[in-house]
Amino acid sequence: MSDEPNADVKVEQPASITESLFEAPPMAEQERMVEAILFATTEPQTKVQIENRVPHGADVAEALVHVRKRYEGRGVNLVKIGDGWAFRTAPDLGFLMQKEQVEVRKLSRAAIETLAIIAYHQPVTRAEIEEIRGVSVSSGTVDMLMELDWIKLGRRRMTPGRPVTFIVTQTFLDHFGLENARDLPGVKELRDAGLLDNRPPPGAALLEPLDEDGEDNQEDMFG
């Protein structure tokens, strides 16, 4: 393999590589070799280690200088680590080496309620959602559910104003492990299964929805 001159280099360099067994390849070729070795090796390589790999007579020190220069200011730099040399991503580009990690968050109460209404009542208009929740639906909530690809627009309702309706998506069904939105249990079943809290005490009724609704309203106003 070593006696096969590389097609790319061929033009510039005559067959001098093969001419003499012990003649060092031209510096450009030595540079390529150092480059390839430092790329492929699993540890930083010392000058001696590189010398042991390249053909006899090569001037590794000089080749290293050339390679280092060539990569100056590039996205990858040749750096010296102890006695060894290695390629490293340019320090200013470290932010590119980030990988996304998913942080799971719970949906806000407004979002889960809106989603529940859409799931149970689809196709349902915004006005109907607001009627059920008793507060206006912030567009942020709807946008977020849309962005999660859990709801989408259904057909327009054939009533005055032809309002759009919302329906749940296949992604929603997949996420919640449902085959069909109709598979959701009804309120009576929920109560029978003990999933429903008993009625809250009369006094709490007025307070509880208030603060939450206040928030919701504001969001809509400024959103």
Add this chain to the structure above:
Amino acid sequence: MSDEPNADVKVEQPASITESLFEAPPMAEQERMVEAILFATTEPQTKVQIENRVPHGADVAEALVHVRKRYEGRGVNLVKIGDGWAFRTAPDLGFLMQKEQVEVRKLSRAAIETLAIIAYHQPVTRAEIEEIRGVSVSSGTVDMLMELDWIKLGRRRMTPGRPVTFIVTQTFLDHFGLENARDLPGVKELRDAGLLDNRPPPGAALLEPLDEDGEDNQEDMFG
């Protein structure tokens, strides 16, 4: 407000903020970024994967062209592998990396032929492989090629029995230094000679929807 993990507002923000705050960096800088990303990873990265890492608005396709050109004839080259891009050492310098060489698993003649048939005829069914080789394909052969991650299941053929098909993988392309299956040695000559046609034995022609398969072959192979 911004430090409040409010679910409703959060989702809307990132896109608009990044768009307005950061303009795409100059091309030279984009080149550095693409260079750094591809240098850092061993797996080929698709254009989309790179785009997800670089700042919004970067022209990754153009940057890739520049980077590829920059590394032409160097000891390390930018190569295209299927949809992905990766740096690989120049093949003519393999002799320098004797220590890094991994023992290539010795493949049986059956395995090599089966692999070649899948590569040249993909997507191809087991029955078609058997028809070409004139002997049954042992499941051990298929399993081994799967294990090497050189072949995988393609779409089912729309013929009676809906048999599965086999296609080659990106790992296969990477291993053999191919940009895609069209680059297989001699593929054009074989096609011109009609040797890649799915030609059923005479008399059997009535049983199979030949046209459809022919189209299917072409689509997947060159699509």
Add this chain to the structure above:
Amino acid sequence: MSDDPSAQTQTDDFETTEARIASEAFLIDVEGYEGPLDLLLTLARTQKVDLRKISVLALAKQYLAFVEEAKKLRIELAADYLVMAAWLAFLKSRLLLPADPTEEGPSGEELAAHLAFQLERLEAMRRSAARLMARDQLGRDFFVRGIPEDVSVKKKIEYKASVLDLMQAYARLKTKDSFAPLHFNDRDRVLTMEQALVRMKSLMGHAMDWADLSQFLPEGWTDDPKKRRSATASAFAASLELVKAGVLEIRQTETFAPIQLRKREV
């Protein structure tokens, strides 16, 4: 096919001499073949012609001779070799006898052509396989980055909810119906944010000096405590909005002290 009569006698001669010797030689190594097609391909090569010009008739005879020899030598042949022999015998008769127009199915020539195609294709695939394996290979001739750099982790938020969350949310809504939900029945005693904003904006021009928030309440909203509360809250919220917009300044000297506003100097 090139099975014209003259060519045929030629190939027949050829077959009787060299091929027979060749086929006998192959008998020793019958195990080495990967099925009848592989054997046929090897036999075809003894014709020493381009596979496209091969005489299938000669090939059929070679193969049948091979099987005969094997029988004589009591070598046990796998069933598929015998199936192929039967098929080739049938093909041979088809090729030799004049075509019977009443007969159904493909002609001898068509069958022969297909066999020739199969052999050519198998040979082509073998050549291609060899060329493929002769390519530069990853980990042998070219290499990946030896020290891949670790990618650090960036957080991405994903929202999660279970069916139970969904059902409980719905249940909560449904049970809310049965006790007092929030209804704005007395809207006339509520000053909305929008109303307060409109009012604040119109009055702002006059607030060159610090003025109490209470001075910005609309007429008729200061006496009734409920209305005053609502108006104060809305006016305050509207003020904050205007402060945020940079058109107003706000201060409060101490807890519970009056809240004061003035226009922001530009």
